[in-house]
Amino acid sequence: MSFSLAIIGRPNVGKSTLFNRLVGKRLALVDDQPGVTRDLREGAAKLGDLRFTVIDTAGLEDATDDSLQGRMRRLTERAVDMADICLFLIDARAGVTASDEVLAEILRKRGTHVILGANKAEGRAGEAGVLDAYGLGLGEPLRLSAEHGEGMDELYHILRPLAEEYEERAEATAPVVDLDISDEDEDEVPDHTPSAARPLQVAVIGRPNAGKSTLINKILGEDRLLTGPEAGITRDSISLSLDWMGTPTRIFDTAGMRKKARVVDKVEKLSVADGLRAVRFAEVVVVLLDAAIPFESQDLRIADFAETEGRAVVVAVNKWDIEEEKQDKLKELRHKFEKLLPQLRGAPMVTVSAKTGKGLDRLHDAVLRAHDIWNRRVGTAKLNQWLEAMVTAHPPPAPGGKRIKLRYATQVKTRPPAFVVMCSHPEDLPTAYSRYLVNGLRDNFDMPGTPIRMFMRSQNDKNPFKGRKKAPPSKLRKHLEGRRES
16 A cells, blocks of 8 residues: 545544445445444555555544544544545535534644545536635645545545655455365475464444443553544454554454344444444454353354354453453353353463453454464364264264264365265265264364354265266177077
């Protein structure tokens, strides 16, 4: 990325709509009601041959206290300081307002490069607003329509000379999942150590007010994400790049997920969908629980979704600093977890305090170990020795008198580990026996907690003529058979 561009403006002027157009995806939530965006959202933008980072911000309002609006304003002002270029949007149809004049004054003092954009300027309805924008003292306004894509060429020609002033920056890449290893040499184990080019992707998910944003702020060492006593402050899934105790990491903060029946607000529905999408972009998912009310049904659904998507799971119990009976509580939590989520048996459980930062070193170690297990590869020879021992200890059943033979096993994928067992009559093998084999893999090859995929396949018979219809006798054959009979 050559530079960063922050989109600034008061609420409901079309900042998120323009953000989505520049990144080419519907990443930011968009709705008619003002104030949908609350956090800073970064995205990889593309405009012609330009590649840059675009930052969507909360609408700047005239509030300087510790209210939600005041905290949102401070966060947006930080984005102004961080960004190389600021694109200040006004609503051309509404004209220049008192809030716009206040924001223009802030940008004149703090912004290095400021571009003035008059959005919603399509047609004649925005003519008066474009003329009023000259009075803000930020130069000639750029006529834009984020909804219809008008003004993108003009924006490109403004950004092009500015882009040459900044150095290139690395672009975070999406994680590789379901990595096929069937054709690789077993002696050549690929290196999946996180690096700057391919950082470790971590998503933090949980119910509202569990402390997700507070936890990430503590990991970052600064108040980068908006927090507060109000539940449901985070609405977008925010991704941040950092060096976490020496590990290059890209961490996703997500909106709190409530029960589906309780979600009636349109924006909250979009927020939950956004959080679920963040899970798909992660490698390790940290399920954050509230120590006071752990393992409600929604917590279980969230953890089960992460397992279904094939992501490594770490359970973190927050607000542990205010827990009194720590040992008894921890023992109870582990017992409930093993009972309620057997498919994640052995997943690491870490107690943390997002407020004080206690336990973050253990959380870091647990995330790295879960990532290592998620990438684990088992040699075919060891795997078949294990399979033979498992079958000897407990032979598969013979439903309907059919004897099921397990011939051999091989690992075909990692991220998460996936195995194929060649056998006879795979459709008749009970699910309970497959679970028996999966649990055996966890115990014998030290793979606790990670999702494991196991597929039963029928081995094709090597006889090429098996199943083919018998060819009709030739004329010569008929003649010879007739002479033999006579």
